[in-house]
Amino acid sequence: MELVHAIQNHCNCPIEATLNVIGGKWKPMILCLLANDTLRYNRIQQLIPEVSPKMLTKQLRELEGDGLISRKMYPEIPPKVEYSITDLGRTVLPVLKTLLEWGAEYLGKKCIATIQVNADN
């Protein structure tokens, strides 16, 4: 019931705010990738072949702007840029897990049953 008011008041509804932060098409994927490793731009692109450079840059910038990931640039030639998850970004992982579990259970999406380090491309 309070939930209703939270939204009705419409004072920056936290649900919408959260969705704005993690709802981007590639953001959950990026966050999960960075949860384990610090990765360079091209490496991310390899791991997500479907994303175009423009979109990848956009999603990374937004995640950085929201403080979920950090971008470290090494002034070298050739350039080197490393993306990693921040402490704030780590706090969102349980939220993603919730989304994953609901989707898996109620939408019948599998592919999470035996997820050890066995899966490979």
Add this chain to the structure above:
Amino acid sequence: MELVHAIQNHCNCPIEATLNVIGGKWKPMILCLLANDTLRYNRIQQLIPEVSPKMLTKQLRELEGDGLISRKMYPEIPPKVEYSITDLGRTVLPVLKTLLEWGAEYLGKKCIATIQVNADN
């Protein structure tokens, strides 16, 4: 974390699936409203003044198509249509709560007290 492989495998990523279902602009709001009451079309529109009829209809149809809400039509003149949440829809309320709590805590969005989720868990 296991999340990575779930997403890397990319076989209908459950996170994306969940976001597709609840990520619509007005869907969390509609679900929360219907969590407490069965409501008629115009009543929903009153409670969410910002939504246009076109968008409201679209979001309702999508929620219905995904099985989260049900639409009951009374063949009367004037017409009467009631929307209510389904059992499946109720299972998503804890997910919304997770989103709300994260947004409230880490994005500093207030305006919440407690959420009543009628499903036990």
Add this chain to the structure above:
DNA sequence: CGGTATCCCTCCGGATACTG
């Protein structure tokens, strides 16, 4: 290597008017 710039097209979504 790590991006921009540009083109282009689709779809989102608001506003308004209308209808069975």
Add this chain to the structure above:
DNA sequence: CAGTATCCGGAGGGATACCG
């Protein structure tokens, strides 16, 4: 009452080429 119909601007997002 519960929606459609229509118009329209703008954002989303793919493809390709180019740059520091």
